[in-house]
Amino acid sequence: MTVTIYDVAREAGVSMATVSRVVNNNPNVKPQTRKKVFEAIERLGYRPNAVARGLASKKTTTVGVVIPDISNAIFAEVARGIEDIANMYHYNIILCNADKKKEKEIRVVNTLLEKQVDGLLFMGGTVTEEHVQAFKTSSVPVVLCATTDEKKEFPSVDIDHEKAAYDAVETLIAKGHRSIAMICGNLQDLSNGYARYQGYKKALENHGIALREEYVRVGNYRYESGMEIMEYFLGLREKPTAVFSATDEMAIGAIHKLQDHGLKVPEDISVISVDNTRMATMVRPQLAAVAQPMYDIGAVSMRLLTKLMKNEKVEDNIVVLPHELIMRNSVQDRS
Known part of the structure; x- marks a missing residue:
């Protein structure tokens, strides 16, 4: 009993x-x-009985977290930062995987709100008008984590993705590369995929390098698409001397495809990416990357949410954390 x-x-x-x-x-x-x-x-x-206590206090000390892809190492690191700060402030986490599908994301958001969570963290993914409507009906605070909405209506914690991409491509240009291809993410994802493409484009424009359509291909953030797109680049009459990838996973796919063809990185083609997950140091040669402070993004997001849940004063709802360029052996000077 x-x-x-x-x-x-x-x-x-x-x-x-x-x-x-x-x-x-x-x-x-x-x-x-x-x-x-x-x-x-x-x-x-x-x-x-947590349910009974929640009914009495109208608080469940529970936070809902929507994660776009639980198998992706980068989101796992964000989740770790969220969990550590949640524990510090005595909140429990309900983590829900949404498989990068809009319909499932919105369904999960509504389910978490029905569970009477005290706050909601929406991690990654494109924030569409349907998401905005779901967030606006929430009676509890919502913080966007590793993403932002276009109009900046909701509190968010992220990096400047456009500037991160710009810095990566400018590094290749400084190393003497003029034929630079890009493996993009989803261009419908304004805060991430499209922003990184814009950074690539602006870096080329600001250094007088023409954008070549055949040098830009959209992947799905996965290893296999990096391999497929590099196969395409290698079939071009004029191959790029360097490739900028929107993610580590696609960059590693590109490196392995180059090696499958008997080519060397960086001697034949240099590769650089954005993310700097643990995989960047596991591949050979080690991958140069712009590092996102993923743990910090999770931790700062959770801390911002605790302030909103407790009605504490918040100086800035839109937090942009700094990124850092980590140079490794996948990029070579060509000048």
């Missing part, structure tokens, strides 16, 4: 109100009484 608060009170020889104060960390309980209640809880194996 389920052990109730009444059973604990009877076992400890105190009132149910005293047990409630102990369970809810109320300081107005004598240390000796608190010890007696905890001993009774341990003997009986009592577990407080």
